[in-house]
Amino acid sequence: MTEQFHYKRASISGVVRVPGDKSISHRAIMFASLAYGETVIDHFLHSEDCRRTIEAFKSLGVHISESGNQVKVLGRGVDSFSQPVSALDMGNSGTTTRLMLGILSSLPFKVNLTGDDSLSKRPMGRVINPLTEMGAEFSSLNEENKLPLSVNGGHLQPITYHLPVDSAQVKSSILLAGLLINGTTTVIENNPTRDHTEKMLSAFGGLIEINGQQIKIIGKQTLKSAKITVPGDISSAAFWVAAAVITPGSHLVLEQVGVNPTRMGFVDVLKRMGAKITVTVEHYIGDEPVGTIEASYSELVPTTVTEREIPSMVDEVPLLALVATQSQGEMKINHIKELRYKETDRIEATVNILQNLGATVSSSEDQMVVNGPTDLKGGSVQSKNDHRMAMMAVIASIISDQPVTIDQTDCIKISYPTFFEDLRSIIKENEL
Ligand SMILES: O=C(O)C1=C[C@@H](OP(=O)(O)O)[C@@H](O)[C@H](O)C1
Numbered sequence: 149m150t151e152q153f154h155y156k157r158a159s160i161s162g163v164v165r166v167p168g169d170k171s172i173s174h175r176a177i178m179f180a181s182l183a184y185g186e187t188v189i190d191h192f193l194h195s196e197d198c199r200r201t202i203e204a205f206k207s208l209g210v211h212i213s214e215s216g217n218q219v220k221v222l223g224r225g226v227d228s229f230s231q232p233v234s235a236l237d238m239g240n241s242g243t244t245t246r247l248m249l250g251i252l253s254s255l256p257f258k259v260n261l262t263g264d265d266s267l268s269k270r271p272m273g274r275v276i277n278p279l280t281e282m283g284a285e286f287s288s289l290n291e292e293n294k295l296p297l298s299v300n301g302g303h304l305q306p307i308t309y310h311l312p313v314d315s316a317q318v319k320s321s322i323l324l325a326g327l328l329i330n331g332t333t334t335v336i337e338n339n340p341t342r343d344h345t346e347k348m349l350s351a352f353g354g355l356i357e358i359n360g361q362q363i364k365i366i367g368k369q370t371l372k373s374a375k376i377t378v379p380g381d382i383s384s385a386a387f388w389v390a391a392a393v394i395t396p397g398s399h400l401v402l403e404q405v406g407v408n409p410t411r412m413g414f415v416d417v418l419k420r421m422g423a424k425i426t427v428t429v430e431h432y433i434g435d436e437p438v439g440t441i442e443a444s445y446s447e448l449v450p451t452t453v454t455e456r457e458i459p460s461m462v463d464e465v466p467l468l469a470l471v472a473t474q475s476q477g478e479m480k481i482n483h484i485k486e487l488r489y490k491e492t493d494r495i496e497a498t499v500n501i502l503q504n505l506g507a508t509v510s511s512s513e514d515q516m517v518v519n520g521p522t523d524l525k526g527g528s529v530q531s532k533n534d535h536r537m538a539m540m541a542v543i544a545s546i547i548s549d550q551p552v553t554i555d556q557t558d559c560i561k562i563s564y565p566t567f568f569e570d571l572r573s574i575i576k577e578n579e580l
């Protein structure tokens with residue numbers, strides 16, 4: 149669907165509780181399926197990506213029921229899994245695919261996986277290589293190391309693996325494979341990536357040893373069912389934080405947001421730019437900190453983003469570029485090559501969108517350079533069917549002079565199906 153947005157002179161105010169975290173929702177289904185007993189998951193994110201994870205485990209024989217935002221999973225351990233009768237459809241979800249490949253590698257049967265056009269272009273070699281080293285067999289029916297592919301698992305050996313890319317999906321894939329086999333598997337990361345797999349394992353009674361950047365998991369642990377309330381998704385909250393910070397007259401309160409330090413890069417960088425943001429940790433759900441974020445309109449200056457920070461804000465970098473169009477001077481955002489392997493090439497898509505709206509933005513292989521401040525004038529932009537690009541463009545429309553036309557806005561349901569409801573609840577059209 150192509151839609152036009154025009155919020156001239158609007159401001160952002162109110163209170164929002166964003167939907168459940170996508171990364172945590174995926175992992176809750178996975179660990180609940182591997183555990184024994186009934187797990188109840190509240191505030192689950194009912195998005196297209198998380199649906200793929202539910203459907204994949206149903207196809208493996210796990211009983212899963214849903215009622216509103218609550219999901220119940222009746223786990224009977226991995227030995228109860230049966231060979232799916234047809235290919236598992238991974239849709240658009242990189243997280244489902246890469247984490248599932250870790251689990252499927254340990255199972256003694258062959259499984260075929262397919263995905264949509266975008267997912268079929270994304271690199272799977274990053275998990276296929278270590279899982280092959282552990283003993284799994286893969287065959288790609290198409291281009292090498294891309295979907296559609298099949299995995300034939302069983303008889304894995306543990307490995308020690310130094311991650312060649314900063315990726316929580318790769319780390320988690322190897323840890324999940326390691327959990328299901330005999331012996332101790334070790335993953336070493338260069339820069340910290342989101343640690344929801346490690347934290348979720350503890351919630352299900354599992355043990356994991358973390359020593360600096362080295363993570364060790366002992367295989368064949370028996371997991372017990374759990375009661376999980378999924379914290380609000382900081383990557384969804386980030387759209388409203390950005391909107392409040394760049395839109396004059398705005399003040400916003402975001403409640404019950406997951407504020408895990410491995411996800412806080414965007415907020416930390418914005419604060420260094422001068423943004424008025426406060427984060428208050430209120431309680432913990434398992435090992436996950438949850439709290440309130442307040443954000444107000446602010447005068448901004450550029451800052452330097454370090455390589456170590458990028459994994460903690462990897463999905464928010466396009467939004468950061470939008471915010472930088474409103475800061476005083478040149479901002480270089482470096483070390484962002486991973487953005488090229490997401491649902492679309494997010495460096496190229498961000499530059500195209502922001503340039504079309506009138507911003508001064510350029511890019512090279514690993515970098516974006518934004519010169520601000522610029523008044524965005526509006527125009528027609530392409531989301532490339534990438535949910536985060538479409539939502540970034542909607543936020544840009546709030547500060548654009550003229551209407552912004554965005555194509556394929558339906559893709560927003562991949563991670564944030566209630567995005568427009570939440571937008572309507574906080575956007576205040578001011579008197580002309
Ligand atoms: O583990 C996860 O849940 C995710 C990890 C990140 O991907 P990478 O591991 O490829 O960085 C992120 O971009 C994705 O949205 C979710």
Ligand SMILES: C=C(OP(=O)(O)O)C(=O)O
Pocket residue numbers: 197240241242243244463490491536563
């Ligand atoms: C990159 C993303 O997700 P995935 O890798 O799971 O497709 C995202 O949600 O921005």
